[in-house]
Amino acid sequence: MLNIPWLQTRLRNAHHLTFSLYAALVAFGTYSCMYAFRKPFTAAIFEGVTFLGIDYKIWLVITQTIGYACSKFYGIRFIAEMKGNKRAQSILVLMAISWLSLFCFAVVPAPYNIVFLFLNGFPLGMIWGLVFSYLEGRRSTEFMGAVLSISFIFSSGFVKSVGKMTVVDWHVTEYWMPFVTGLVFAIPMLIFVLLLEQIPPPTEKDEQLRTRRAPMNKQERKDFLQAFLPGLVLLIASYVLLTVLRDMRDNFAADIWKDLGYGAQAGIFTQTEIPVSIAIIVIMGLLVFVKNNFHAFMLNHFIVITGFAIAFISTLLFKQHRLDPVWWMTLTGLGLYMGYIPFNCIFFERLIAVFKYVSNVGFIIYVADSCGYLGSVLVMLFKNFSGVSLSWSQFFMDAVLGVSVTGIVMMIVAAWYFKKRFESVNNKSAAGIATDVQLAA
Numbered sequence: 001m002l003n004i005p006w007l008q009t010r011l012r013n014a015h016h017l018t019f020s021l022y023a024a025l026v027a028f029g030t031y032s033c034m035y036a037f038r039k040p041f042t043a044a045i046f047e048g049v050t051f052l053g054i055d056y057k058i059w060l061v062i063t064q065t066i067g068y069a070c071s072k073f074y075g076i077r078f079i080a081e082m083k084g085n086k087r088a089q090s091i092l093v094l095m096a097i098s099w100l101s102l103f104c105f106a107v108v109p110a111p112y113n114i115v116f117l118f119l120n121g122f123p124l125g126m127i128w129g130l131v132f133s134y135l136e137g138r139r140s141t142e143f144m145g146a147v148l149s150i151s152f153i154f155s156s157g158f159v160k161s162v163g164k165m166t167v168v169d170w171h172v173t174e175y176w177m178p179f180v181t182g183l184v185f186a187i188p189m190l191i192f193v194l195l196l197e198q199i200p201p202p203t204e205k206d207e208q209l210r211t212r213r214a215p216m217n218k219q220e221r222k223d224f225l226q227a228f229l230p231g232l233v234l235l236i237a238s239y240v241l242l243t244v245l246r247d248m249r250d251n252f253a254a255d256i257w258k259d260l261g262y263g264a265q266a267g268i269f270t271q272t273e274i275p276v277s278i279a280i281i282v283i284m285g286l287l288v289f290v291k292n293n294f295h296a297f298m299l300n301h302f303i304v305i306t307g308f309a310i311a312f313i314s315t316l317l318f319k320q321h322r323l324d325p326v327w328w329m330t331l332t333g334l335g336l337y338m339g340y341i342p343f344n345c346i347f348f349e350r351l352i353a354v355f356k357y358v359s360n361v362g363f364i365i366y367v368a369d370s371c372g373y374l375g376s377v378l379v380m381l382f383k384n385f386s387g388v389s390l391s392w393s394q395f396f397m398d399a400v401l402g403v404s405v406t407g408i409v410m411m412i413v414a415a416w417y418f419k420k421r422f423e424s425v426n427n428k429s430a431a432g433i434a435t436d437v438q439l440a441a
Contacts, residue, residue: 071125243372307338
């Protein structure tokens with residue numbers, strides 16, 4: 001039903017660059033539309049509304065994030081075992097459930113509608129793995145993954161600007177705003193999913209360069225984790241820190257901008273995210289030219305370390321009043337996304353290719369994501385229920401300064417571990433070959 005035979009034929013016979021551009025853009029479009037169902041409500045303030053003495057918006061963010069985190073845990077199995085012929089239908093069903101939840105959020109009065117943000121977040125948490133599965137295991141996965149990943153940055157700001165516009169210009173209430181914003185993107189979402197489904201599987205050449213990708217059962221998932229456990233613990237711990245900071249900046253951007261004196265400017269969300277999007281796509285896209293999988297894998301470690309350093313230094317300068325608010329938010333966004341984006345596609349893509357481990361990226365991304373969003377939920381609960389009285393801007397500043405150094409140290413140790421692991425595997429392979437030659441002689 002979702003097949004377009006003539007387009008599939010054209011894509012199979014297309015030039016490598018043409019195919020990469022097509023796949024990257026339709027994946028970007030699909031995931032950008034997903035953001036219209038997830039993030040617009042964060043552009044609202046819900047001034048003066050509280051529940052059990054806690055700001056109503058904080059309840060909404062925490063509830064949706066819990067739903068998203070639960071989805072990531074469920075997605076470890078769901079995404080790892082997903083068959084290719086069910087992906088498009090799964091995306092559409094999950095999006096429909098999410099949109100219906102926003103409708104219920106609008107019609108049920110506050111605070112009883114809080115639960116519908118959980119039901120909104122749960123299905124959306126599986127969309128990334130489904131979309132990225134169309135792109136993984138290819139020669140140009142870095143480029144396609146980079147284009148897809150900037151939807152985190154650009155689309156988050158863009159859909160919040162659209163949501164704010166519906167309130168300011170169309171006079172939509174803040175409760176109906178999320179559903180109306182989703183309505184604006186509903187048809188584009190259907191079109192992009194249809195186009196996404198036409199992408200053919202990886203070629204033989206792709207599999208030679210990047211290793212074959214396949215669904216993973218429970219034992220295969222367990223074996224993968226055991227094979228790289230020390231390094232994965234360090235990587236996932238670093239990713240948890242990045243997820244916490246990125247989520248804080250993203251979910252409470254409206255509150256941070258209000259603290260900084262920019263609360264009335266709807267376009268401020270997009271203004272800071274466009275430069276970051278361009279920078280990230282250039283940095284990540286250039287990795288496609290690094291053909292050696294091990295070198296690219298090590299370079300990814302360096303990019304994450306640099307991202308932590310940029311976030312730390314820019315925050316330190318802002319705290320010393322040597323950087324204005326717009327530059328601070330832009331540079332912290334650049335630093336955090338330099339760390340966050342590789343983990344969502346490129347990092348584990350190259351890990352599989354380096355060690356030639358038949359598996360899929362979706363599984364390990366969801367292991368990392370489940371831990372990352374759990375960490376994000378715990379930090380939000382701590383911020384709002386521990387008696388901490390800092391504003392969101394001050395709390396965000398302190399969090400960046402507090403965890404960036406830890407992240408840098410863990411990434412350096414992780415790079416050392418995987419370098420030693422790679423050398424050990426190569427030495428064993430070389431010894432095996434030498435033994436075979438001796439026996440043959």
